[in-house]
Amino acid sequence: MAPYFDRIPNPAPCVACPLRRLPVFRANTIEEVAFIEHMRMDQIKVTAGHTICHEGDPSPPLASLFSGWAFRYKTLPDDRRQILNFLLPGDVIGFQANMLGEAAHGVEALTDVVLCRHSRDQLWPLYCTYPELAFDTTWLTAKEESLVDEVLLSVGRRTAAERVAMLMIHLYRRARAIQPSGDDVVHMPVTQQHIADALGLSLVHTNKTLRRLQKFGFFSFRQQQLQVPNLKALEQFAHFAEPPPRPRPLL
């Protein structure tokens, strides 16, 4: 079954991409952007809750997230699900899967989402002609790995409260980095079930932990609005180590 989506008529050119203006992303040369645009096949919209890529898909899509949130996940035969990480605007989808030849994980849209679909056939030309972009591509893969490493440390060795705290910190930081306004409250479109599946916890225990941390005043998360009055305190509680800031590539 093909993923459910609508093609977007006249996508804006990549040079005009609003994401490129954000300081989190590294600047590209004119030629690089031109190649990226050449590589982009189209823009599609996928509605919230739909699957962008199934586990085991033998020809997974290659895309980048233009707007909205999604997540990568794996499941067991009896439906236990682990969310591997969340995808925010600027993140690449299906790179690992295209490299390895088949999707070892699924991807699902959390909100309505717009994707820039890229041609997998241009991947090899990219490596041959634009070593900088090839490098970026590896960088992005390495970054995603280090992100999963961090989650594995949490799930393997942190307590439930620390895990919840880590996730809030992480998503708060990411969401703010791509939010044009400097607003200190961010939209975080996840349910408690998503949080539970991301942290290897049960729904009930996630709820109680969330509740307890909020009573302590560490943050507030209601109606998908996340606010963290004292980020430093929360980071200390969770044993969070700040990664060195560095602009990242955008495909």
Next chain:
Amino acid sequence: MAPYFDRIPNPAPCVACPLRRLPVFRANTIEEVAFIEHMRMDQIKVTAGHTICHEGDPSPPLASLFSGWAFRYKTLPDDRRQILNFLLPGDVIGFQANMLGEAAHGVEALTDVVLCRHSRDQLWPLYCTYPELAFDTTWLTAKEESLVDEVLLSVGRRTAAERVAMLMIHLYRRARAIQPSGDDVVHMPVTQQHIADALGLSLVHTNKTLRRLQKFGFFSFRQQQLQVPNLKALEQFAHFAEPPPRPRPLL
């Protein structure tokens, strides 16, 4: 403090590398192997138990594992440790760390280990001149990520017994794939503490689980010798999904 190691006098040329003869690795062209050899600075030996790369190392080594076993790990301030994955001959060390600029994880030798150290300065020339190798490099990073994804699924959603079973299956397969003899018993140089740290379990519970699974006859693991009489049964028990076999690159 610099890592403890000895330089090996006259390393054999890369063309003669015994690892290249194994079917798990993809064949390289003469030119590729020549470049790899040019990139290789030296071979060093690190003794068992020593650290190859510290967490947070600002200029992490770039190397590949020629012989012996090692592991990647992360720790929390209070010494809780999570092993991210094990490294076997042919695996690359420090790629992620070099891409991102600093090591987000440590690497420690399980046995005496021989590393081929590569020049990080040759990484960019590699991308410019050998797109195939650049591609391989991304492939290896993507593969490692998918491996960590799999571990995260285990630690987040599998029971203790399933986790132990998964690890046995995984290491048994990997060890056999690089073992020249078709022997059905493999050397697995890990302590129960390593297993516990890799699976997010306590030492005691790991021991009891290990013991129980062996009593059921799923495998035998004594004196670092692992034997799995009925791999299929164990795989079914752990909900293991076989990855599509495909020769992987060797740097």
Next chain:
DNA sequence: CGGACGTTTGACAAGGATCAAGTTTTGTGG
């Protein structure tokens, strides 16, 4: 022979899972 390290076992504690309602919020059709 002694010490360090790894393994094994039992008793007990506890963090987190499961079960079973209820309550609130969101979304949809009339």
Next chain:
DNA sequence: CCACAAAACTTGATCCTTGTCAAACGTCCG
């Protein structure tokens, strides 16, 4: 805009998987 159903969130009670503590045992090696 309201009514209703579905989805998401809460809460309390209870169970059980896994962690912690403590001690003994085995093995390797100087």
